[in-house]
Amino acid sequence: METITFEIENGVALPTLNRPEVLNSINTKLIAEVRAAVAEVAKNADARALVITGAGCGFCAGADLAAQEQREEGMTIGQGVALAADIVIASHSASFVQVFGPRLGLIPDLGCT
Template sequence: MPRTLAVLATEAGVRLITLQRPEALNALNTELLGELAAELDHAERDPDTRAVVITGSRKAFAAGADIKEMAERDLVGILNDPRVAHWQRIAAFSKPLIAAVNGFCLGGGCELAMHADILIAGEDARFGQPEINLGIMPGAGGTQRLLRAVGKSLAMQMVLTGEAIDARFAQRAGLVSEVTQPEFTVDRAIAIARVIAQKAPLAVRLAKEALLKAQDTDLASGLRFERHAFTVLAGTADRNEGIAAFQAKRRPEFTGQ
């Protein structure tokens, strides 16, 4: 059983993962990242899991990397950091991932949240990349994902000053899709996950991949991938079920085939 996470498989194909290092505001140490990567690997393989919600506490989603652990590493330790592999496994997760963010979401915590496909934030959430204050810089995708999410100017300001932004600002900038009262953040994220979990799994996976392609490729390449994915889905049983259910005015029963 994981020691730094709580994992709950809710109804309707949704898995809830809660970061649990309250003594360190959920700072991301090697153990936590390894357990999180393992849980996402398990969810990836589990056909009954169709969407995952990740959250922290009301006080902090995750306040950053574990500074104490970081201080104990020399250059050789950094070059051979096992956390790199953990981050790669987290980034490779292909099912829908929703982050429910309350409180501090800083440094590695902000980078983890940006691995999610959808971010729901409580009004008290604060997002930032304060690594510059330690004489370092973001190292788990912060410079790349933040710029793609909020644009060059704001990303530069956040990374180079280390200053955080609040939830409403993050929503206006495009980092967050919805802002809720803090007590409803997790419930709202789970509600969205339930809606997604009811859709055809293959269509959801390919739609997610196509949307992510839009960040990494030119328009022509993205359109080619979209058309290919659309054609692949045309030959699935779920496509036939979806059309039949629509015509019969009933709820579709998707199987992932």
């Protein structure tokens, strides 16, 4: 895997978004690798929990707007993964920003409704 690291230890599956140079922004390669990791968790009886984290100083900046393949494939901008979970744990200094919704009247990203 190129854009994430992945391990399962003591029943916890830990995929780590690993593109810190672009604040772990999402491109098509990262999406494919996260899907593969989640599929591995689904078939692994030893994995009882899934914790997604990010390398570097930020979890995920959202879509990589500079990625050429996203423009060619029509990838959507709002791809919120931070709140699309049963439980979300964040530090006191973490912030969740709805960039596109409040001023433009768009539907909130995944997990924010």
